[in-house]
Amino acid sequence: GVDQWPLNQHPLASGPFMLENWDYSHALTLARNPRYSGTPAHLDRVMFRIIKEPAARILALEAGELDFVADISPHDAARLEMNPDLEIKSTHGRRFYYLQWNCRNPRLADAGTRRALSLALDRERMMETLLDGYATPAVSPIAQVLWNHADHLAPDPYDPPQARRLLREAGWLPDEADGVLRRDGLPLQLEILTRTGDPVRRDGAVIIRENLQAVGVSVTIRTLELAAGLELVNAGNFDVYFGSMTPNLYGDPSSAIHSDAIDEFNDGFYSNDQVDALLEKALGTLDREEAKPYWFALQEILQADPPAAYLFCPQRLDAVSRRIRNIRPHVLSPVNNLSEWWIAPEDRKYRTGAAP
Structure with missing residues (x-):
């Protein structure tokens, strides 16, 4: 098959580096x-x-055996920030977490009702608790790093009093017996469905449940394997x-x-x-600057x-x-x-031309 072609073990190179050695499952060296x-x-x-193993990568970094480890956890980053020999590079990503109504x-x-429930959510607490603060609030399904993100829009604030006012305006009133909101006899009772294997969602669902219960919503959490949940x-x-999404x-x-x-x-x-019409106008406008007003108006509607x-x-x-200078990770690659990259002479560990 194609995966067995010799060219795959000795690929051609037209860029600044070429493959020098490939020790399968152990290391790959570029020259x-x-x-x-x-x-x-x-x-x-x-x-x-x-x-x-992520823990082994971190230990090797702290021991000076590695100079760069990509995509570390927020917990590890918070600890490594205190190491004077190391630096944490943070890059805005495309992925965001969301509650799909x-x-x-x-x-x-x-x-x-949907707008009110969004205002009941404490995003700052979630970011601090779940990601040690290494996150930014999401505003829309267009990620902050993309060209058509509406920078003028602020994320929904944590505003339980306003959430309660909007719920009342939407016809939801507390039941005298249990305090749960009801409208036309229907209780505001919601089940949050999420997946196993993601601590952010596991612990985040607990915060979300607490936030929504505080404004009169009855909430349960259901956690399933990814395939079963998506079904x-x-x-x-x-x-x-x-869920989470990478746009x-x-x-x-x-x-x-x-x-x-x-x-x-x-x-x-x-x-x-209106959303459908703006999407079609924006996608039909080839000039980005001319298209931006459509994209911005779209995101304003999505907030309301x-x-x-x-x-x-x-x-x-x-x-x-x-000791590694001029590292500038990009949204597409940490080794962009x-x-x-360069190393000052006084920081070099190896002779010029010598492999580590």
């Missing part, structure tokens, strides 16, 4: 490419070591889904919010004619008539030895400018 026509890489060679549920069918979501058999790079959320995207990722059956409560965007965290 400066002498035939590269652009600016030569500053480093003679770079070794990528394969260490499967099922708009076919009569409890969630109106925008006022329920795709079938529409859920109230609220606590596409070109800033088009149509698959999650257009009324024709029910068979894609519009799992909450959201429908808004939310298909989901957009919660927070985790930062990608990379740990680096201070690898050819520009």
Whole structure:
């Protein structure tokens, strides 16, 4: 098969580095490419070591055996920040966590109720508790790092009094017996569905339940394996889904919010004619500057008539030895400018041309 082709073990190189050695399952070494026509890489060679266990990677970094570890946990980052020999590089990512409302549920069918519930959520507490503060609040399904994100919009604040006012305006009144909100005899009773294996969602669901209960919502949590949970979501058999999403790079959320995207990722059956029209105008406008007003207006509508409560965007965290200079991680890659990394002579561990 293709995976056995010799070329895969000796790939051609047209960039600043070329493959020098590949020790399967252990390490891969790149060397400066002498035939590269652009600016030569500053480093003679770079070794990528394969260490499967995150804890082992961190220990190797602290022992000086590694100079760079990508995508570390917030807990590790908070501890490594105190190490004077190390630096934490944080990069805004595309992924965000959200609560998907099922708009076919009569409890969630109106925008006022969904907007009120979003205002009941303490995003700052979630970011501090779940991610040690290494996150930013989410505003819309268009990530902060993308060109058409509406920077002028503020994230929904934590405002329980306003949430209660909006719920009252939407017709929800507390029951004298148990304090749970009811409208036309229907209790505001919601089940939050989420997946196993993600501590952020496991612990975040507890905070969300507490926030919503504080404004009169009866909340239960249901945790399932990913496949089983998504089967329920795709079938529409859920109230609220606590999920995460990594949007596409070109800033088009149509698959999650257009009324024709029910068979894609519009799992909450959201429908808004203005949203559909703005999506079509924005996507039909090739000039980015001319398209931005449509994208911005779209996100303003999504804040007033939310298909989901957009919660927070985790930062990608990379740990680096201070002896490595000019590391600039990018949203697409932590080693984005690898050819520009350099080490001062007094910080070098190895002779020029010598492998570690």
